[in-house]
Amino acid sequence: MKYHKIPDETIRRMPMYLRAFSMLKTEHQDTISSIHLAERLHLKPPQIRKDLSYFGAFGTRGIGYPVSSTAKQIRSILKLNITQKAALIGAGRLGAAIAEYPGFSMFGFDIAAIFDNEPSKIGTKVGKNVVEDISKISMIRDLDIHLAILAVPADAAQSVVDMLVGCHVKGILNLSPCYLVVPRSMKVVTIDLAMELGTLPYYM
């Protein structure tokens, strides 16, 4: 099921809501009001109500959102109710850190394959995977993986992406500080650490 006309910014906040509801569940809280949720997430209550209302009315006035079922609904909206396999391209320092990043499992992600072009890395174990030669990247298609995490040098990123297009990858989390040219059907989220840090001095 596709939901149309929902702003990207709303979709960007949905995993934040999912994490909050998941944490509330482990804290054995049954309901939460948009006001308390907003405090927790440093957002404004109307923003949260508007975001969640795009997907149907979840909450009850005066009571709030039921924690367990809302978590389940968001998980299903984001298609995180099934294990999502991802391929990691780049087994350098950043790639290795990502391979062992503990946060992925909460969202049901599974790093199912790792690739690099460096002979010294191919065949070594990183996290739970053995690093494969990038020349075998078509494995991604065979393994039915549609997500990739890119942790390669900026000057190699575009050529890797071109290969991923051929492997039917549909979503890329890009950690290389560069723009990627992708077909319209492919969604890219770029995390540029320097750019994120770049906003902070303004506030100081």
Added chain:
Amino acid sequence: MKYHKIPDETIRRMPMYLRAFSMLKTEHQDTISSIHLAERLHLKPPQIRKDLSYFGAFGTRGIGYPVSSTAKQIRSILKLNITQKAALIGAGRLGAAIAEYPGFSMFGFDIAAIFDNEPSKIGTKVGKNVVEDISKISMIRDLDIHLAILAVPADAAQSVVDMLVGCHVKGILNLSPCYLVVPRSMKVVTIDLAMELGTLPYYM
């Protein structure tokens, strides 16, 4: 000089503009229209015009934005026209990757100190710095550092942040997947890799 009432979302996009203008400069382009800039950044032209207009009218109708002077202006607005020193807390895999991340220099960031609590890491060299014992974290104040990058396990993050408050740190780039409680005077940007990846399956 402080500019008030400027939305955080605008500030978030400013480093993106700065990177684009910096790249255009290396490409020896003298001017760029908001339309072409928008294409490059996958944004909408009115968005760009609105963002930049908060800081004064930069562009000329029909000609566009002058690349070199606009880059300089944005750099100055973001206080990136001076070298901004940052402390890195956590010298694990992710910390080590950050210490050698090539993208920081474009924005004038300098990782000036690294701390960890792991005896095996203290005294080793990571990037250009020797890892210091976290017990010496007050060095941050002596070195006049006001930015910190947090790459510690989630369960250690809050206690480190409490120390950073005491060191007069004013901005934190948080890479631990957790919420941080900070005084109002401190600005935190959290990058949660799993959360970013979490939006992609929705679009598939």
